[in-house]
Amino acid sequence: MIPEIGHFALILALALAACQAVLPLLGAHRDDAALMSVARYATFGHFLFVAISFVCLTIAFLSDDFSVLYVANHSQLALPTQYKISAVWSAHEGSLLMWILLLAGWTAAVAQFRSDMPDKLVARVIGVLGLLSIGFLLFALLTSNPFDRLIPAAMDGGDLNPLLQDPGLAIHPPLLYVGYVGFSVAFAFAIAAMLSGDLDENWARWTRPWTVVAWLFLTMGIALGSWWAYYELGWGGWWFWDPVENASFMPWLMGTALIHSLAVTERRGLFKSWTLLLAISTFSLSLLGTFLVRSGIIVSVHAFATDPTRGFFILAFLAVVVIGALALYAWRAPALDSTAGFNAASRETFLLLNNVLLVVATTLVLLGTLAPLIVEMLNGGKISIGPPWFEVAFLIPMIPLVFLMGFGMHTAWRKQNEGVWFKVLKIPAIAAIVIGVVLPLLFYGRVSLMLVVGCTAAVWVVATALVQPYRSWRRKDGAAGITRSALGMSIAHLGMGLFVLGATIVSAFGIESDRAMRIGETLEVADLQFQLRELREVQGPNYTAIEAVVEVRDGAEFIATVRPQKRQYLVQKNWMTEAGIHPTWNKDLFIALGDQLGDGSWSVRIQYKPMIRFLWIGAFVMALGGMVSVSDRRYRKSKK
Amino acid sequence: MNRFLLPLVAVVIMIPIMILGLQSDPSKLPSQYIGKPAPEFSLPTLMDPSKTFSTADLKGQISLVNIWATWCGGCRTEHGFLMELARTNTIPIYAIDWRDKRPEALNFMNQLGNPYVASGFDEDGRVGIDWGAYGAPETFLIDADGIVVYRFTGPLNRALWEQEFVPRIAELQE
Numbered sequence: 185m186i187p188e189i190g191h192f193a194l195i196l197a198l199a200l201a202a203c204q205a206v207l208p209l210l211g212a213h214r215d216d217a218a219l220m221s222v223a224r225y226a227t228f229g230h231f232l233f234v235a236i237s238f239v240c241l242t243i244a245f246l247s248d249d250f251s252v253l254y255v256a257n258h259s260q261l262a263l264p265t266q267y268k269i270s271a272v273w274s275a276h277e278g279s280l281l282m283w284i285l286l287l288a289g290w291t292a293a294v295a296q297f298r299s300d301m302p303d304k305l306v307a308r309v310i311g312v313l314g315l316l317s318i319g320f321l322l323f324a325l326l327t328s329n330p331f332d333r334l335i336p337a338a339m340d341g342g343d344l345n346p347l348l349q350d351p352g353l354a355i356h357p358p359l360l361y362v363g364y365v366g367f368s369v370a371f372a373f374a375i376a377a378m379l380s381g382d383l384d385e386n387w388a389r390w391t392r393p394w395t396v397v398a399w400l401f402l403t404m405g406i407a408l409g410s411w412w413a414y415y416e417l418g419w420g421g422w423w424f425w426d427p428v429e430n431a432s433f434m435p436w437l438m439g440t441a442l443i444h445s446l447a448v449t450e451r452r453g454l455f456k457s458w459t460l461l462l463a464i465s466t467f468s469l470s471l472l473g474t475f476l477v478r479s480g481i482i483v484s485v486h487a488f489a490t491d492p493t494r495g496f497f498i499l500a501f502l503a504v505v506v507i508g509a510l511a512l513y514a515w516r517a518p519a520l521d522s523t524a525g526f527n528a529a530s531r532e533t534f535l536l537l538n539n540v541l542l543v544v545a546t547t548l549v550l551l552g553t554l555a556p557l558i559v560e561m562l563n564g565g566k567i568s569i570g571p572p573w574f575e576v577a578f579l580i581p582m583i584p585l586v587f588l589m590g591f592g593m594h595t596a597w598r599k600q601n602e603g604v605w606f607k608v609l610k611i612p613a614i615a616a617i618v619i620g621v622v623l624p625l626l627f628y629g630r631v632s633l634m635l636v637v638g639c640t641a642a643v644w645v646v647a648t649a650l651v652q653p654y655r656s657w658r659r660k661d662g663a664a665g666i667t668r669s670a671l672g673m674s675i676a677h678l679g680m681g682l683f684v685l686g687a688t689i690v691s692a693f694g695i696e697s698d699r700a701m702r703i704g705e706t707l708e709v710a711d712l713q714f715q716l717r718e719l720r721e722v723q724g725p726n727y728t729a730i731e732a733v734v735e736v737r738d739g740a741e742f743i744a745t746v747r748p749q750k751r752q753y754l755v756q757k758n759w760m761t762e763a764g765i766h767p768t769w770n771k772d773l774f775i776a777l778g779d780q781l782g783d784g785s786w787s788v789r790i791q792y793k794p795m796i797r798f799l800w801i802g803a804f805v806m807a808l809g810g811m812v813s814v815s816d817r818r819y820r821k822s823k824k
Numbered sequence: 825m826n827r828f829l830l831p832l833v834a835v836v837i838m839i840p841i842m843i844l845g846l847q848s849d850p851s852k853l854p855s856q857y858i859g860k861p862a863p864e865f866s867l868p869t870l871m872d873p874s875k876t877f878s879t880a881d882l883k884g885q886i887s888l889v890n891i892w893a894t895w896c897g898g899c900r901t902e903h904g905f906l907m908e909l910a911r912t913n914t915i916p917i918y919a920i921d922w923r924d925k926r927p928e929a930l931n932f933m934n935q936l937g938n939p940y941v942a943s944g945f946d947e948d949g950r951v952g953i954d955w956g957a958y959g960a961p962e963t964f965l966i967d968a969d970g971i972v973v974y975r976f977t978g979p980l981n982r983a984l985w986e987q988e989f990v991p992r993i994a995e996l997q998e
Contacts, residue, residue, distance in 0.1 A: 778935035
């Protein structure tokens with residue numbers, strides 16, 4: 185019964201989404217206040233019914249209803265409760281339902297927190313979001329119904345993929361999706377502006393917080409995904425340039441460009457058509473990511489199961505949305521374009537450079553992701569692009585971007601007084617060069633060109649990001665001296681600096697050592713002694729594991745006991761590596777247990793990862809910067 | 825041309841590529857060698873560079889040739905199953921370690937086990953290209969005369985093995 189209620193609620197949601205799409209758009213076109221007022225209520229109703237549907241699927245999981253195909257395939261009686269919940273979004277059908285829920289949630293949030301937006305804009309934004317909801321609801325109902333029954337019901341389920349039985353992965357997809365889906369709001373604002381022909385500074389002010397919130401969730405989602413890959417896949421790397429990772433990274437890069445372009449549109453009324461194009465592109469890349477992940481067009485570790493009907497549906501939807509939006513852009517954007525020029529030594533220039541470099545970076549990632557596909561189409565030749573290509577290609581736009589960041593932050597709108605640059609940036613520049621050379625030499629005893637470039641860039645960004653908050657603090661007028669917007673920007677850039685530092689140091693000084701080890705034996709890695717004390721069997725709720733107890737010492741000093749495991753999950757029978765990690769702020773000691781070798785010893789992978797935490801700390805500081813900047817008072821004007 | 829039209833044009837060009845991409849489902853790509861002898865090669869083995877692994881080794885028995893590399897995520901995914909398969913002794917598994925680095929590949933074998941009878945070390949990727957490798961992992965089924973019978977792209981697992989390989993091997997054994 186519960187699954188049928190869920191299914192029916194989804195159908196009702198579709199009906200309400202249709203009302204939410206058609207009536208407010210018509211109302212805005214005809215200037216009919218009654219029709220426009222439907223927007224709010226249709227949105228709340230739509231959200232309510234999707235939520236009911238989502239709850240029904242969750243209940244089916246919690247009550248082990250194996251007469252539902254999706255539950256039978258992705259859960260099991262002995263699965264711990266928290267993973268029964270996260271199993272809801274562990275595969276295609278359920279994660280699509282979550283996508284739909286989040287889209288409805290974002291729309292309801294726009295209807296609720298409308299600030300001082302005029303009714304027409306609200307109606308259009310909600311209407312466009314309704315059109316997107318219709319597409320996704322049809323997709324779910326026609327090709328991917330999570331409530332399909334399995335008759336006769338299974339006695340027990342096939343279990344959740346053990347890789348996904350992990351707290352990091354339970355929350356990684358929701359965060360990522362909040363970000364992905366959130367860019368639909370920026371997209372809807374862009375379409376609304378083109379429909380009405382009104383795009384002014386206020387439009388940018390209304391669009392900015394929604395974009396930043398989506399961006400900060402995407403930032404956290406990607407960071408968590410990277411963290412999960414680091415400790416759960418047992419490879420010790422943190423980014424693999426896998427097509428699915430790229431699928432989330434491209435909207436992030438484009439979204440970052442969009443945030444910066446919106447700043448120019450709000451403050452100076454420039455870059456209007458460019459901002460529109462970025463808003464369309466960012467969301468289109470989110471859709472493209474969905475397409476790549478769910479159509480099986482590209483082989484990847486975490487792609488969902490292949491199904492050509494689904495692939496065609498998403499492709500058709502993608503085509504309608506993107507072609508529709510770009511056709512509208514070709515038609516309406518010329519009228520919105522600003523022809524005013526600006527001075528070369530101005531913040532506008534730096535933000536333009538930021539945009540260009542980020543778009544180049546996105547394009548390179550996109551090319552790398554699609555290259556195997558395109559080359560095959562052109563001449564039937566088969567190529568494969570691995571991480572080495574991305575690592576080189578991606579750094580080309582990124583290195584100048586990071587250096588320019590420091591200048592951009594301290595450049596005035598309209599026209600910069602060059603003398604001020606020298607005064608403000610003198611100390612950060614000296615600090616960056618000195619620390620950039622000394623830091624690797626002093627702590628790690630080695631130096632190379634890339635190391636100096638990476639460390640200098642990182643220190644440069646950190647130092648320049650701190651200048652403004654430091655000065656306002658010195659002036660003793662505290663928070664009054666710096667707006668939340670500017671503080672948020674400084675914090676986000678600081679996060680970027682920390683990230684660059686972590687990435688540079690861990691790439692250069694990380695040590696990976698694969699050895700064979702017997703009980704009682706001691707190995708030395710990175711001047712630390714690792715002793716394998718014992719191996720024992722451990723019983724988990726739905727797995728059995730072999731656990732190694734490894735004691736780490738630095739000479740006489742005890743550092744930690746690390747317990748890596750090899751788990752065998754009872755239903756799917758596969759072996760999973762559960763790495764043992766001893767994290768401290770400036771380094772991780774990472775131990776993964778391999779197989780038992782013929783002579784009774786065990787293969788062990790020991791890794792020393794200096795400053796790897798800075799990657800994720802940096803990403804979360806960026807997200808924090810986003811949060812601080814959206815708390816700026818000017819975004820919360822209420823309607824007069 | 826109007827610059828505002830450019831994005832639209834770019835996307836309109838991309839869409840047919842995607843449609844073609846959908847139709848040529850990578851896991852169903854036929855190999856041009858199916859029904860023909862496996863491409864000739866001779867490679868030093870991964871474990872011992874002084875030994876070689878060549879087309880001649882594939883004659884006289886039904887065998888698998890798995891194209892893999894340490895940089896390939898799907899290869900790690902399927903490795904557990906290959907280990908399992910190797911333990912059952914149903915079929916000898918040979919490998920071509922494609923565009924890899926030797927120390928990393930040896931680490932990989934140390935850490936996760938070695939399911940292969942022999943692994944040819946194809947450092948510059950020539951042999952992989954001769955075999956028409958689209959992207960690792962790929963697994964070829966070779967009959968006793970060294971003829972390519974079937975090609976599978978993507979990570980293998982038990983279900984896919986039962987479905988795609990077991991019936992074909994049974995047919996060959998008749």
